[in-house]
Amino acid sequence: MKPIALAFVLLFAVAFSVQAQDCEQAGSNMAAVRACLYEALEKDLDAAYRPLHRKVAGKDAQAGALLQKSQASWRAFVEDSCAFTTRVNVDGAIEEDARYNCQVDFTNARIKVLKAWMGQQK
Structure with missing residues (x-):
């Protein structure tokens, strides 16, 4: 590494x-x-999303709306995925801990994507 x-x-x-x-x-x-x-966790996500949305929407309102839609779709995907993962993979863990771990994994990945998108903006 x-x-x-x-x-x-x-x-x-x-x-x-x-x-x-x-x-x-x-x-x-x-x-x-x-x-x-x-x-x-939500604050960390918001810190990556809001500046990107402001920058994108400031240049192109339609792109801003698409980013907002993408974020909403991502949230629904995470909820469904973590509900599934929690249900089938608890492995003796407390259900809420399993859900939180799932949320952390998805959120950290999303933050990385949002930051990469921000880096691509001029």
């Missing part, structure tokens, strides 16, 4: 760990911790 890629992976792992620790300290129970983690 290239040093830059390894550094990125380590940085992400540390950031996620710090975020999880903050949520564990802020939450009085597992439901509160999960809510905090979901909120943080």
Whole structure:
């Protein structure tokens, strides 16, 4: 693995760990911790999506509408996929933890795509 890629992976792992620790300290129970983690995940996604949407829609309203539609379709896909994955692959894990792990995987992939698209904008 290239040093830059390894550094990125380590940085992400540390950031996620710090975020999880903050949520564990802020939450009085597992439901509160999960809510905090979901909120943080949504903020990360929003931080990648909103600037891209503003930039694209500012140049081409139709492209902005298509990006918005793409985001809505992606969200529906993730919900369906994570419902399926949670149902068939719990493997002794708590169902909500399995759902969260699925959401994290899809969201991190989506953030990567959104950032790549942002990099392609002039």
